[in-house]
Amino acid sequence: MTQPTDKKRTTRRRFLAGAAGLAAAGASSARADNAKNLPPNVADWTRQLGEGVGVRAYGNPSKYEKHVIRRTVPWLTATPESSVSFTPLHQLDGIITPNGLCFERHHGGIAEIDPNDYRLMLHGLVEKPLIFALDELKRLPRVNKIHFLECAANSGMEWRGAQLNGCQYTHGMVHCVQYTGVTLKVLLEQAGLKPNAKWIMAEGGDAAAMNRSIPLGKALDDCIVAYRMNGEMLRPEQGYPVRLVVPGWEGNVWVKWLRRLKVGDQPWFTREETSKYTDLLENGKARQFTFLMDAKSVITSPSPQAPVKQKGFNVISGLAWSGRGKIKRVDISLDGGRNWRAARIDGPVFDKACVRFYYELDWNGEELLLQSRAMDDTGYVQPGKDALRKIRGVNSIYHNNGIQTWALKADGEVENVEVG
Amino acid sequence: MSRLARLGLAVTLLFALAAPVRAQVKDDTPRNYGVGRVATPGQIAGWDIDVRPDGRGAPPGRGSVKDGEKVYLDKCAACHGEFGESAGRWPQLAQGKGTLASHDPVKTVGSYFPYLSSVFDYIRRSMPFGDAESLSNDELYAVTAYVLNLNDIVDDKFVLSKETWSRVKMPNQGGFFDDDREKTEKAFWNSNPCMKDCREPVKITGHAQAVDVTPDEKTQKRGVE
Missing domain, CATH: 2.60.40.650 (Immunoglobulin-like)
Incomplete structure (x- = not known):
């Protein structure tokens, strides 16, 4: 993080960032060039030394990129703790989303979990119920996979016609990062499944304790209990220290701050898979368990x-x-x-x-x-x-x-x- | 070193050089890694809060509609409205019957939730908002009973408990069916999509700018200073 030494500088920075933000928001005219930095003149940054190593112990993007941020639609929800912020897709390229720009969807705010006190409980229809500490999860065989995560409600405001004027708002509930973790299959093998096991319930440890049912077939196929994204530990907004990765399926089942996995013989029909995340059709009937995100x-x-x-x-x-x-x-x-x-x-x-x-x-x-x-x-x-x-x-x-x-x-x- | 020993070394080196460098292969045969500890019944009991439609997982306790009204007015009405009608943008809990097939469906406990457990389990784990898992079991049963009563699902005298669980019939239980996209949306699979003159010349029929609900930059927080 940069540390401005005087107030004037801070104010000027704010102004510059604001101007850049406006340009990005719509106006096609960019901020005017400063001739003193352009040839034949030699720019300040060519004459003067810059900050040394260690000043930016955890680096941030250039101060000229401050407009590249997650944005919200304030009228959308009653409270920011149960709400969404959107990935600035229009300002990114390649396939990997930077960790700090991955869209957020929380149901009870960001849980700040002390990794020493993190536990994952695995029980239900298993031979041996288990508890894993974070360090124990890290001792198990690891996989690395790049997957997109899309909220089922991405583009949800557009059903009745064009509404939000920005790709960030119409499509920004998607991100794509590399996850590192242990496969759910390996975890389940540690506990041993009982013959009548058919569904898994994943539950978060946040203030919403979000819970979703996942068919066992998917759990054994490609799900990951992940603790890293793009190499570093998960961001708190993305479920630090552990989240479930359910490749190709709606974001809601990728339970963050994962605290419990329970094995059962039928789905739980939780609030999140009945009252929410079901697709109401014209005849008043609703599709349920529409996990898959189509192309x-x-x-x-x-x-x-x-x-x-x-x-x-x-x-x-x-x-x-x-x-x-x-x-x-x-x-x-x-x-x-x-x-x-x-x-x-x-x-x-x-x-x-x-x-x-x-x-x-x-x-x-x-x-x-x-x-x-x-x-x-x-x-x-x-x-x-x-x-x-x-x-x-x-x-x-x-x-x-x-x-x-x-x-x-x-x-x-x-x-x-x-x-x- | 003797000649023989030298020869042996040479042969060993030759083999070492000739042998391909083999990476460790991922072994998918199930194996117990001896990692993790057994979860005790006491530990499980503290976190095992989920409840299924058949009532499995519901805790001991009971609560009446009457007691629930007090809990509700104290802890819920500020957001959900005195009669479950919702204050502001908070979820509406009551009414909405007969609206699901209309242009403005109102999804509430009475009009949409398929099971009692879908409500009960949710309140148990995440309500009151900002004070999760603070209700006693009796309060939990009572406030759930009151929300059911607001929806005319149970009468004023009803007492909810494990014993009366199965008597609650949710109006929209039959309102759901499993994902059928692969059947009903089969037409979306097409190995040879149209590339030329696929439709009549196109007209713009709607403008996002006319709707004018896109947030402006003033509503957004800036990046790190």
């Missing part, structure tokens, strides 16, 4: 918070993911879905992980209706919003993976629009 994609830039600044050659950049497997292809449309062409996927393609795609074009101010369409290796093709509404109506809140449309205008501004 989805979004153009992250340009987007309403990341307008096009200059005509000529530009790069369209976006993210795609599928809970059913690997992303196989991403198509781009410039005319609202009338014609499509394949985008270029760049970087690694992992199972149930985000992939990065690009589409490069010369843009000379013509108005475009930008869309992206993901396809996974099961052949699932991301549907249009109307196709989705035809089956599900507009009341289901969750699992909106419909194709997003951004209108790129002649001045480079971008708007979230609905097309028909």
